[in-house]
Amino acid sequence: MGGYFSVVLVSGGLDSAVAAAMAVREGDVAFLHVNYGQRTEKRELEAFNALADHYGVGKRLVVDLGYLKDIGGSALTDRTIDVPGGDLAREGIPVTYVPFRNAHMLSVAVSWAEVTGANRICIGAVEEDSSGYPDCREVFFHAFEKAAGAGTRPETSIEIATPLIHMKKRDIVAKGAELNVPFELTWSCYSAEELACGVCDSCLLRLRGFSEAGLEDPLPYATPGHNLREGGS
Amino acid sequence: MGGYFSVVLVSGGLDSAVAAAMAVREGDVAFLHVNYGQRTEKRELEAFNALADHYGVGKRLVVDLGYLKDIGGSALTDRTIDVPGGDLAREGIPVTYVPFRNAHMLSVAVSWAEVTGANRICIGAVEEDSSGYPDCREVFFHAFEKAAGAGTRPETSIEIATPLIHMKKRDIVAKGAELNVPFELTWSCYSAEELACGVCDSCLLRLRGFSEAGLEDPLPYATPGHNLREGGS
Numbered sequence: 029m030g031g032y033f034s035v036v037l038v039s040g041g042l043d044s045a046v047a048a049a050m051a052v053r054e055g056d057v058a059f060l061h062v063n064y065g066q067r068t069e070k071r072e073l074e075a076f077n078a079l080a081d082h083y084g085v086g087k088r089l090v091v092d093l094g095y096l097k098d099i100g101g102s103a104l105t106d107r108t109i110d111v112p113g114g115d116l117a118r119e120g121i122p123v124t125y126v127p128f129r130n131a132h133m134l135s136v137a138v139s140w141a142e143v144t145g146a147n148r149i150c151i152g153a154v155e156e157d158s159s160g161y162p163d164c165r166e167v168f169f170h171a172f173e174k175a176a177g178a179g180t181r182p183e184t185s186i187e188i189a190t191p192l193i194h195m196k197k198r199d200i201v202a203k204g205a206e207l208n209v210p211f212e213l214t215w216s217c218y219s220a221e222e223l224a225c226g227v228c229d230s231c232l233l234r235l236r237g238f239s240e241a242g243l244e245d246p247l248p249y250a251t252p253g254h255n256l257r258e259g260g261s
Numbered sequence: 262m263g264g265y266f267s268v269v270l271v272s273g274g275l276d277s278a279v280a281a282a283m284a285v286r287e288g289d290v291a292f293l294h295v296n297y298g299q300r301t302e303k304r305e306l307e308a309f310n311a312l313a314d315h316y317g318v319g320k321r322l323v324v325d326l327g328y329l330k331d332i333g334g335s336a337l338t339d340r341t342i343d344v345p346g347g348d349l350a351r352e353g354i355p356v357t358y359v360p361f362r363n364a365h366m367l368s369v370a371v372s373w374a375e376v377t378g379a380n381r382i383c384i385g386a387v388e389e390d391s392s393g394y395p396d397c398r399e400v401f402f403h404a405f406e407k408a409a410g411a412g413t414r415p416e417t418s419i420e421i422a423t424p425l426i427h428m429k430k431r432d433i434v435a436k437g438a439e440l441n442v443p444f445e446l447t448w449s450c451y452s453a454e455e456l457a458c459g460v461c462d463s464c465l466l467r468l469r470g471f472s473e474a475g476l477e478d479p480l481p482y483a484t485p486g487h488n489l490r491e492g493g494s
Contacts, residue, residue: 089331126372127413127414128372128413143333168408171410174404175404176364178395
């Protein structure tokens with residue numbers, strides 16, 4: 029496992045925190061955070077820094093992709109489109125999909141990795157049991173890894189690791205608990221920055237994950253009645 | 262040929278102007294320009310707008326990738342590394358290579374194309390007779406096109422067109438002349454914004470292209486003695 033120097037994409041959410049904890053055990057790390065004009069930008073950055081402090085990570089890069097807001101097309105960056113909630117069974121691509129967002133983040137990660145000499149990028153993307161975003165699928169990460177190999181120096185070799193890609197949310201929670209991930213420092217809510225709303229898709233997925241793992245989410249919620257452990261799912 | 266709606270990456274340089282002229286003949290276009298903290302940022306943006314005005318293009322997007330300057334690693338964005346000049350025969354990757362830059366630009370283009378419904382991205386990258394940048398190679402564009410297909414909505418289908426990829430600079434100049442490209446509106450110099458320096462790699466390539474095409478470059482140069490038509494090359 030040794031010998032890795034990983035650029036870890038840390039949004040500040042639950043999944044990225046677990047992916048970061050895994051990378052920390054496997055070698056040197058650098059933490060990368062991306063603002064892109066999303067509603068909960070400030071709160072996510074706070075979570076990023078809290079996690080980096082927790083793991084004693086000095087190599088940090090925060091980049092601003094504010095232009096994604098200008099491009100629009102997503103409820104996460106366009107305040108005229110409501111963030112939906114309360115129904116994880118909807119089909120198709122959610123309106124929270126930010127077109128091709130992960131390609132922007134990975135491009136930053138690859139450039140930074142090439143300059144700093146990192147040999148791996150870790151991203152806590154989840155394909156199943158998750159959002160339905162096309163840029164969270166394993167086939168996309170494989171394709172992007174090939175593009176990174178073709179578009180960088182011949183001596184640059186960067187692996188894109190997606191350790192959570194086929195995990196269920198409950199298993200991610202369990203893995204995080206096993207690694208002592210400080211869940212209380214993370215932030216998953218799509219729509220609020222003070223108290224997690226408890227009703228957006230991201231909150232629902234998180235709460236269901238904790239519930240199914242038989243664990244308590246240490247974050248307070250604005251609508252505790254939505255804790256799925258009590259209602260059953 | 263009809264039916265194309267192209268997002269054209271227009272740096273404002275010679276190659277992008279010729280690629281834009283080709284796309285304009287083939288359908289609807291939207292012009293995209295990227296600032297990334299390069300030395301000649303202002304002058305290139307001026308060239309972009311002049312070209313968009315010339316072709317009557319209303320759909321314009323200018324995005325700022327200023328974080329590429331923070332990542333560094335290139336003479337184009339780091340003022341402590343000199344822009345080399347005077348020798349096109351150097352081997353290896355030039356110090357003006359901005360790590361994985363074209364992936365950032367293509368990511369923006371793909372996101373914008375997906376939101377606006379464009380079905381093609383045009384970029385005037387040149388593999389041979391050019392810079393030696395790894396992200397200007399055809400193999401990279403093919404790989405990125407696959408990543409774009411995998412990372413966007415199922416109904417989104419975006420072709421990445423590189424019409425100049427195997428052309429020599431002299432043929433690009435000749436093609437531009439045939440299409441009445443307003444060469445006087447373009448900007449290629451890497452190091453100056455008032456008068457093109459005439460000695461950086463980009464100026465040398467451009468001057469050699471005009472010289473070999475038997476045409477006069479309408480741009481004034483700070484060092485007219487470097488016009489290769491007179492010195493032979």
